[in-house]
Amino acid sequence: MGRADVATTSSKFANGQWSVLVVHPKVRWGSGSASVLKQADRQLEEAVALVNNLPNMIAVDSLIMPVDYNTKRKSIWAAGNLEKLVARRETARATALMVNVDVLSPAQQEELFGIFEVPIFDRYNIVLSTFKEFARTDEARLQISLAEIPYIKHRIHALASKRLHSRPEILHVEQQYAEIEGGDLNEILRKREQDLRRDLKEATRRATEQQSGGSKHSSDAAVIAVVGYTNTGKTSLVKRLTGAESLKPKDQLFATLDTTRHVAKLPSGRSAVFTDTIGFLSDLPIHLIAAFEATLAHVKSADVIIHLRDVSNPDWKAQEEDVVATLKSIGVAREVMAERMITVDNKIDKDTSVDSPESSLSESSSIRISCKTGDGMAELIGVINEKVSIATKCKTIRLRLDVRSPVIEWLYHNEFVVVEPISDGNMLIFDVVMNESEIGRFRKKFAHLKRKN
Ligand SMILES: Nc1nc2c(ncn2[C@@H]2O[C@H](COP(=O)(O)OP(=O)(O)OP(=O)(O)O)[C@@H](O)[C@H]2O)c(=O)[nH]1
């Protein structure tokens, strides 16, 4: 597939590990200062977790280094702070630097390399490496390659125009540069993008086919998409609700990269397909998550969206904002969120007494659960059941049927009977829940009986 490898300059050191100094540039004032929800120490903590999440990286030291105004200028830090950072790198014996911004410009990367003389990574590099590390399917790999294209384009343009004097590997585009050198850059990338999109379409089709093949009611089943920040417990929840053995929750960021579908029966008798999908993360170039369009396509059309929050994380409120922003960017309208979303607070078993005051503001409409202990599951299932009925325009229909009626056999066969009927002489009374298309099917099939009645 000629897979591109922007972020894995590190793969050259397969036998060793990068010792990384993680620096969070905290904007002191000006338009670039962080929202009050995002405290610098938590952002630094998250960056360290991202680095340590990769098997070939270890954060050996980390610190917050103030920046005036914003992080977009070519020189992020003034001379004094830079000197402190250089000293810190030496003491920590760090072999790489991670600057906790969404993406560094090629000029910034070049300048920092000139000063530190070690590879310079940003969040984009780390997250992309993570995606590559954990991708298990063609679908995920192709989406990652697609997500890289704008990044590669920007960098190779900068190199080709001779505005920069770096070597391609300093900008993490060594392999792509070699492939493209001498050719028409735009044309080669356009062709690559076209090929990737074609392959992705095919891979998505295959994946959907495979996953819906086994379930009896797949076309009629309600689709319930579970979304949330990375590591909030999405996989754990889907496992709890559907009993899927194949799901393996992990204390790891981006453990799940592909969407998997798992069938369960709701109390109404309806089949529901729960989808477990990629987690979101803050401060990423939006196209990185949006590139998972094929993976996330089902969220837009889902009957119900469960937004899972990890309320044991002091930053859950900021995480929620990022999830909502990402949902918007993949085309989920605000009305859809208001109508179809269930907000669920997970990990209530954990001690949150040291929480920031915001957590007490957790609105009363959210449902509190623990995937670990099972607390709150019954209530959640009840709410899902109700929401699905509304979303799929289900109605409860009362049928009075002769005990010999062929309708009874059909109801059982199609699994509409959830509550056993009440008997009334020769008649049986069934309460069944059906959506519009099922009612249509039912009417068509038994039209002749109706006429007789
Ligand atoms: N204490 C506690 N831990 C939980 C709970 N739910 C999930 N976890 C743990 O949180 C970690 C992440 O769980 P996952 O289910 O993998 O989370 P995820 O949202 O699917 O994560 P990604 O796929 O990486 O985005 C695992 O170590 C789980 O065991 C809970 O209710 N309580």
Ligand SMILES: [Mg+2]
């Ligand atoms: Mg997961």
